[in-house]
Every structure is written in C-alpha cells, then in structure tokens.
Amino acid sequence: MRDRPHSGAPFADPTTIARPGDDERFMREALEEGRLAAHHGDVPIGAAIVRDATIVARAGNRREVDADPTAHAEVLAIREAARVLGRWRLSDCALYVTVEPCAMCAGAAVLARVALVVFGAPDEKAGVVRSVAELLDATWMNHHPRWRYYPPAREEVERLLSEFFTTQRRSSPSAD
Ligand SMILES: [Zn+2]
Secondary structure, X not given: OOOOOOOOOOOOOHHHOOOHHHHHHHHHHHHHHHHHHHHOOOOOOEEEXXXXXXXXXXXXXXXXXXXXXXXXXHHHHHHHHHHHHOOOOOOOOEEEEEEOOOXXXXXXXXXXXXXXXXXXXXXXXXXXXXXXXXXXXXXXXXXXXXXXXXXXXXXXXXXXXXXHHHHHHXXXXXXX
16 A cells, blocks of 8 residues: 555644544544444444544444445444434544445545545455545545544454454355
8 A cells, every 4th residue: 555645625624623643542432333343243344423522423334234235334424423413514524434435435425525534444455545546535526535544453453354254254154
C-alpha cells in the first residue's frame, strides 16, 4: 500500500470531528461491535459514528443474521446515526470502522457527507479507500470525506477475522 497525503474537503467544523488522538478509543468501540457480530455468525466487522467526541451510533455486520446483503456495519451505523440525529447529512461526523470500507459503504459515507473515515485494517481485496480503488478521493464524487488508516488496530482486527474464519471452517468443513 502506498502512503500519500490525505485529500478531501475541509471539515465543516473542526471542533466536532474526531482527532487522531481519539482513534484508539473509538476504534476500540468499533472492534467491540465486530466481536458482537461474530456471536451471531457474522464476519466480525464493527463501526461507530462519532460526533463531538461522542458515539452517536454503533453497529456490527449483520449480513448473515438479517439475510441482508447490504447489512454491513458501516451502512447500519450510518442509518442509525441519521435516525438519532434526525437528518441524513452527517457532515459533522466521523465513521470509524475496523476494516477498510467496500464500494457500497464508501459510497454510503459519501452520500451521508461523512466528514472523516477512519479504518483499522486494509482490505486488499475489496477496500476502496486505498487498496483496490480510491473512491473517497475520486474527482467525480461530489463529496470527499477525509480519511485515515489507523495501523495500531490492524493486528487485533486481523486476529479477530482469522479466528472467526478458523472457527467457521471447523464447524462447517464443506463450506467454501
Ligand atoms: Zn461494506
């Protein structure tokens, strides 16, 4: 992965957005949501929406338990934050997610006008922030959330995922 300067629109109000010093705390909350997702057989990915250094919404992946292909942690957290705040525009919010967002979730962050996306581990197969595409920085997008990768979380995020898949393989050896 390359490292490059972060681009994107300036913050609507810098005082309301999570700062790098907040990353450890909020990534921990997202990780907790990921752990809970594994309890109902879902890939352990978690997300939290932060505003004013406070979590306004949190969610884990629910694709399996809800039989919903769009029930990714980020989408569920964005929907919940919009419900709590009573508005679709989340331009004063940060999205914390354990794994680099996919195309749908990055698209949802753009549609919600999220100010900042922070992820804990890259997804080399489907991550579109910096791994397989750079959607948040695409010039044709009408909004550019800022984003940052929080490497200190990577090991724990990846351990959670590999433990989940190891357990799954053991319980259903024929599954692909
Ligand atoms: Zn997604």
